[in-house]
Amino acid sequence: MYVERASRLTGAVVWTNTPTAPGGSGRVLPDGCMDLLWHDGRLLVAGPDTRAHLTEGAPGPWAGVRFLPGTAPVLLGVPAHELRDRRVDLTDLWPAARVRSLTARVNAAPDPASGLESAALSRAAGTEPPDPLLRRIVAALDAGRPVAAVADELGVSARQLHRRSLDAFGYGPKTLARVLRLQRALALARAGTPLAETAARAGYADQAHLARDVRGLTGMAPGELLGRRG
Known part of the structure; x- marks a missing residue:
């Protein structure tokens, strides 16, 4: 089941998705956005899609923060085109030690979605706003x-x-x-x-x-x- 709510981070959306059918696939449609993802205790980034992204039905719940178009590259420190049509581990973008610390904080939060939101808010507070x-x-x-x-x-x-x-x-x-x-x-x-x-x-x-x-x-x-x- 997919559920979303408005984030405390301006323009962003916090969401959770728990597949109801084990092994089922899904279809994520292009929307101009990028997401910070949590799954199975790991942090990932979903780049902007030019076509539908077909998920493989990885078991277990997912959580994410979907950023307003154009805002994620400033927070992540990477141009959006480098992540186009890709899903990557956050360790591919940031130093491993920083990602381990952030992952531990998200996993220790009351729920992964709120942990991701807090991480995004903290990152935004220490980053110059987008143009x-x-x-x-x-x-x-x-x-x-x-x-x-x-x-x-x-x-x-x-x-x-x-x-x-x-x-x-x-x-x-x-x-x-x-x-x-x-x-x-x-x-x-x-x-x-x-x-x-x-x-x-x-x-x-x-x-x-x-x-x-x-x-x-x-x-x-x-x-x-x-x-x-x-």
């Missing part, structure tokens, strides 16, 4: 603004926007816009909006365009992904 321009990039792309227009509005060149996006989000602004559009569409469809209307409101050319993009990013047709026909 505020990043939130403006996300907001503009999530509103459906063309990439060229976003660069002009923010006063940066297309090359600068692409470079900043790679470091902060893991991929260029066109891919980020595509991922954010997918999330808008899924939110509408899950709320009961018909797919044709969902396509128009989310910024697709038509329902066929929506179907192609959903399949390209998730590996499933919209109806299959949503568990319904039509």
